Amino acid sequence: MRKHQINLTVNSQVYQLEVGTGQGRVNPSDTLSFTLRETLGLTGTKLSCDGGACGGCTVLMDGEAVLSCMLLTIECDGKIITTIEGLKDAKTGELDPLQQSFIDHTAFQCGYCTPGMIMSAKALLNENPAPTEAEVKKALSGNFCRCISHYQVVRAVMDATGKGR
Amino acid sequence: MADNYRYIGKVVPRSDGRDIVTGGTLFLNDLPFRNLLYGKVLRSPHPHAVIKSIDTKKAEQLKGVRAIITYENVPDWKFGNPPIVHLLDRKVRYVGAAVAIVAAETESICQQALRLIEVEYEVLPAVFDEYEAMQPGAPQLYDQLTGNLLPLMAVNLGPTSATEIVTGDVEAGFAEADAVAEGSFGYDNIPNPIPMEPPGAVVHWEEPNRVTVWVSHQKVWLNKRILTIIFGEEVKVRVIVGPCGGSFGSKTMSWQVQCYAAALSKATGQPVKLCYSKEEQLACFVLRPATRINGKVGMKKDGTVTAVAGSWILGTGYYSMTMQTQLAVGCGEAMIAIRSKNWNLKPAIVCTNRNSSGIVRGFGGQELKCALIPLLSLAMEKLNLDPFEVLKKNFIKPGDGYYWRDAQWYNYRGIDYSPAMDQGAKVFGWKDKWKGWLKPTAVKGTKSIGVGVGIHGNADVGEDVGEAYVRIDNDGRIVIIQGLAEHGTGQRNNTLKVAAEVLQVPIENVSITPGDSLITPVEWGPAGSRGTYGILGAVIAAAEDAKKKLFELAAPMLGANNPEELDTADSVIWLKSNPQKSVTWKEVLHLRSVLGHGRFDADYTLANCMMSFVEVQVDTETGKLDVLRVVNTTDAGQIIDPQGLEGQLNGCLGSAGIDSAVFEETILDPSSGRILNANLIDYKWRTTAELPEIENVVMETPMGTHRFKAIGVGEISTSPGPSAVLMAASNAIGQWLHEYPVTPERVLKALGKTTGENRGGAR
Ligand code: FES
Ligand code: FES
Numbered sequence: 001m002r003k004h005q006i007n008l009t010v011n012s013q014v015y016q017l018e019v020g021t022g023q024g025r026v027n028p029s030d031t032l033s034f035t036l037r038e039t040l041g042l043t044g045t046k047l048s049c050d051g052g053a054c055g056g057c058t059v060l061m062d063g064e065a066v067l068s069c070m071l072l073t074i075e076c077d078g079k080i081i082t083t084i085e086g087l088k089d090a091k092t093g094e095l096d097p098l099q100q101s102f103i104d105h106t107a108f109q110c111g112y113c114t115p116g117m118i119m120s121a122k123a124l125l126n127e128n129p130a131p132t133e134a135e136v137k138k139a140l141s142g143n144f145c146r147c148i149s150h151y152q153v154v155r156a157v158m159d160a161t162g163k164g165r
Numbered sequence: 166m167a168d169n170y171r172y173i174g175k176v177v178p179r180s181d182g183r184d185i186v187t188g189g190t191l192f193l194n195d196l197p198f199r200n201l202l203y204g205k206v207l208r209s210p211h212p213h214a215v216i217k218s219i220d221t222k223k224a225e226q227l228k229g230v231r232a233i234i235t236y237e238n239v240p241d242w243k244f245g246n247p248p249i250v251h252l253l254d255r256k257v258r259y260v261g262a263a264v265a266i267v268a269a270e271t272e273s274i275c276q277q278a279l280r281l282i283e284v285e286y287e288v289l290p291a292v293f294d295e296y297e298a299m300q301p302g303a304p305q306l307y308d309q310l311t312g313n314l315l316p317l318m319a320v321n322l323g324p325t326s327a328t329e330i331v332t333g334d335v336e337a338g339f340a341e342a343d344a345v346a347e348g349s350f351g352y353d354n355i356p357n358p359i360p361m362e363p364p365g366a367v368v369h370w371e372e373p374n375r376v377t378v379w380v381s382h383q384k385v386w387l388n389k390r391i392l393t394i395i396f397g398e399e400v401k402v403r404v405i406v407g408p409c410g411g412s413f414g415s416k417t418m419s420w421q422v423q424c425y426a427a428a429l430s431k432a433t434g435q436p437v438k439l440c441y442s443k444e445e446q447l448a449c450f451v452l453r454p455a456t457r458i459n460g461k462v463g464m465k466k467d468g469t470v471t472a473v474a475g476s477w478i479l480g481t482g483y484y485s486m487t488m489q490t491q492l493a494v495g496c497g498e499a500m501i502a503i504r505s506k507n508w509n510l511k512p513a514i515v516c517t518n519r520n521s522s523g524i525v526r527g528f529g530g531q532e533l534k535c536a537l538i539p540l541l542s543l544a545m546e547k548l549n550l551d552p553f554e555v556l557k558k559n560f561i562k563p564g565d566g567y568y569w570r571d572a573q574w575y576n577y578r579g580i581d582y583s584p585a586m587d588q589g590a591k592v593f594g595w596k597d598k599w600k601g602w603l604k605p606t607a608v609k610g611t612k613s614i615g616v617g618v619g620i621h622g623n624a625d626v627g628e629d630v631g632e633a634y635v636r637i638d639n640d641g642r643i644v645i646i647q648g649l650a651e652h653g654t655g656q657r658n659n660t661l662k663v664a665a666e667v668l669q670v671p672i673e674n675v676s677i678t679p680g681d682s683l684i685t686p687v688e689w690g691p692a693g694s695r696g697t698y699g700i701l702g703a704v705i706a707a708a709e710d711a712k713k714k715l716f717e718l719a720a721p722m723l724g725a726n727n728p729e730e731l732d733t734a735d736s737v738i739w740l741k742s743n744p745q746k747s748v749t750w751k752e753v754l755h756l757r758s759v760l761g762h763g764r765f766d767a768d769y770t771l772a773n774c775m776m777s778f779v780e781v782q783v784d785t786e787t788g789k790l791d792v793l794r795v796v797n798t799t800d801a802g803q804i805i806d807p808q809g810l811e812g813q814l815n816g817c818l819g820s821a822g823i824d825s826a827v828f829e830e831t832i833l834d835p836s837s838g839r840i841l842n843a844n845l846i847d848y849k850w851r852t853t854a855e856l857p858e859i860e861n862v863v864m865e866t867p868m869g870t871h872r873f874k875a876i877g878v879g880e881i882s883t884s885p886g887p888s889a890v891l892m893a894a895s896n897a898i899g900q901w902l903h904e905y906p907v908t909p910e911r912v913l914k915a916l917g918k919t920t921g922e923n924r925g926g927a928r
Contacts, residue, residue, distance in 0.1 A: 021425075029273075037195075037310070042187015042188070043188070044187065046361075046410075048361045048362065049445060051844065051845070052232075053846045074257040084186075085188045095183070099187065100186075102186045103186055105177070106182070106187050106808035106809060106812065109411075110360070110362070110651075110653030112192065112374070112411060118186060136853075137853040143854070146820055147361075147411055147812065147816055148812070148817070148818050149812060149815075150851075151859060152811065154853065154856075
């Protein structure tokens with residue numbers, strides 16, 4: 001079998017991962033969420049349905065929201081990935097305004113959906129820094145939250161708009 | 166009076182907020198372990214069968230497989246009420262019942278191993294309908310039960326528990342009624358609470374008898390108690406509970422997932438992680454109880470309920486852990502919401518060949534209420550009475566009482582909630598929108614708008630017991646020692662608030678131990694909205710005790726005869742009569758700390774209350790129902806955490822709440838016993854694209870609880886809504902709708918627009 005490598009940039013760090021089986025490698029059947037969580041130890045990305053239904057595993061790929069449980073890592077060669085761990089300023093620890101706004105509005109209850117919610121919202125603000133409330137609701141409509149944090153989430157996102165980077 | 170407080174009633178960022186928004190929160194599946202093995206469960210494809218043979222040889226030979234356990238080599242662990250459910254059994258009783266468990270080096274090896282296990286079944290006839298299950302000749306799930314009926318005593322509640330409501334003289338009550346209504350009403354679509362994080366556990370069993378359990382759970386001490394009962398008193402169980410990604414009651418029933426991991430760890434000597442998939446959670450974990458009443462009510466022209474009589478059938482699926490307790494609490498909650506002198510309500514708990522029902526927010530009372538209010542509505546319609554007025558009139562008032570879950574009579578010492586209800590009605594605009602029974606509020610083309618109202622209240626706000634310690638260290642920092650998991654209510658943060666308030670210190674100086682049964686004392690854990698009164702009550706008492714001990718040390722230093730002469734704030738203690746005379750905590754606590762202890766004992770003399778008004782729009786062409794607006798109204802005594810409370814009240818939509826009347830249901834195929842929608846695509850859930858307007862009215866009338874006069878209300882926000890939706894939808898289309906959820910098919914059938922058989926859910 002030909003040796004093969006996957007290049008991934010995750011939260012500004014470059015990873016060269018060998019394709020194959022065993023610790024630290026990328027199995028062809030590994031999902032991106034598996035690689036992030038199990039291989040790179042970035043457990044901030046949450047799994048709930050592991051089947052493309054709940055949005056809990058949302059990360060940014062080249063700035064756009066994707067479901068990391070529905071992508072094979074081998075399809076992501078050369079991509080730039082941002083996870084929830086990559087939103088705050090790596091040097092100062094300062095939170096992204098979106099993250100701060102979630103804290104200010106207590107836009108979570110159990111917090112399990114929160115990383116996915118924030119990443120979906122971040123993707124929206126990347127594309128549209130001043131969305132309407134209806135646009136925010138539409139952008140977050142793929143994110144399951146069983147505690148019903150939605151109202152406080154929408155408020156937090158609206159409050160962060162314009163301040164988003 | 167919130168303004169006098171430093172933290173109570175103020176918005177204080179959750180102390181775990183930064184971790185939550187940065188991905189730093191370590192939920193169960195995020196915890197790092199060394200030498201970890203993974204576990205998976207092989208599940209039955211048949212609803213009722215006996216295992217004729219099971220061959221694990223091929224699976225055992227697979228590289229990386231470390232243990233396989235079947236009913237033949239499983240430890241003799243059983244649980245349930247009664248404890249007749251074996252961890253693995255030769256007989257399987259629902260599609261999804263555990264047949265074998267496997268531990269392996271990776272999850273994917275586990276999956277491959279499951280496929281290599283060969284099982285031969287002798288398939289037995291199955292029964293899915295509770296009424297059929299009670300008939301002579303029906304398939305029997307257990308040798309120990311007759312007619313698939315479970316005993317009604319909730320053994321965990323002590324020597325007595327409520328098993329029915331029989332009081333007064335119902336015949337006399339019906340005789341004095343101006344209207345009598347009767348019929349069969351159900352809430353039997355068995356929706357699923359589906360906390361987002363699936364159930365899971367990591368267990369490390371160190372022989373001979375030391376077990377450490379990490380689990381996604383809402384309770385610490387109680388879970389340890391349950392596992393100790395299962396494993397035996399000689400086993401030393403340590404339970405560690407970190408952040409919990411939602412529970413809504415359900416994860417209190419996590420004994421099986423923990424025992425699977427425990428058995429595999431015992432067999433391998435290594436820690437084993439076993440987390441359910443979403444599909445397993447939906448098909449094999451906790452559903453709402455199914456409820457049906459065949460009932461009769463009498464009502465006077467002034468809305469007085471003169472009698473309630475009938476049978477209450479609770480469908481529990483293949484076993485019960487707490488259904489008897491739900492029955493007992495449900496009966497008490499019915500008495501709180503319906504002030505009738507005459508009752509004859511006879512429950513039964515029935516097993517069928519489906520996944521089990523169990524603990525979900527609303528705990529028995531929501532289920533009963535969702536069937537009782539439609540029955541009451543028929544009587545109200547006959548008398549042309551406004552349901553808001555009738556529900557308000559019939560909710561418990563000072564001077565009344567009720568039989569609570571322990572079958573004891575309690576005199577209610579709480580408030581009259583009528584002002585909160587009136588305020589809610591005003592905010593909603595009830596008087597303008599209510600047009601009479603089966604009359605829409607407005608009609609625009611094919612869109613018909615209707616309104617409805619529901620109510621719920623619960624005397625478990627002071628349930629059970631709990632303890633806490635508050636330690637003041639010599640650096641002036643404070644540690645709360647209490648066995649508490651954070652499952653979404655912000656309860657852990659609220660313990661910091663009350664301790665900081667009692668001791669008048671910056672909240673940053675206060676922290677709380679992890680929920681770890683090795684460290685933390687008895688504490689029942691969140692249930693029945695007991696957090697505000699019970700959990701915080703213990704912390705308040707412990708903080709007061711710590712302060713007293715601190716003052717006892719400081720008094721001689723300040724020349725005081727009595728600690729009562731002292732006061733403190735910001736780590737300085739002074740003489741009240743001469744504030745110039747002071748010492749710092751540091752000086753008092755030189756090379757020492759003080760430890761205060763607080764205890765909360767059960768108090769069933771108070772009840773909370775939630776009334777929900779809903780406005781729905783029904784499209785009479787397509788049958789689609791949209792919830793346009795919800796107004797929840799309550800009185801919390803004193804708001805502790807405004808944003809957390811809002812979250813709890815907005816939660817009325819989720820976790821098998823209001824939406825269990827709109828689109829949520831578990832669909833069981835009656836020919837195969839399979840759940841057809843056990844995934845998050847086919848099981849419908851609320852999205853941000855369809856959010857109704859929610860307004861929460863929260864009054865603050867001081868309650869007779871603890872020094873902050875607050876009462877909990879979070880649990881019950883899901884409960885009044887479903888029956889209100891049914892009422893609103895009936896009014897919108899001018900036809901009674903009595904089945905949950907109000908699907909387009911049901912609407913069109915009620916309107917005579919389809920003749921097709923109702924697809925339905927559970928039955
Ligand atoms: S976990 Fe990826 S969409 Fe649900
Ligand atoms: S906050 Fe619990 S799932 Fe969203």
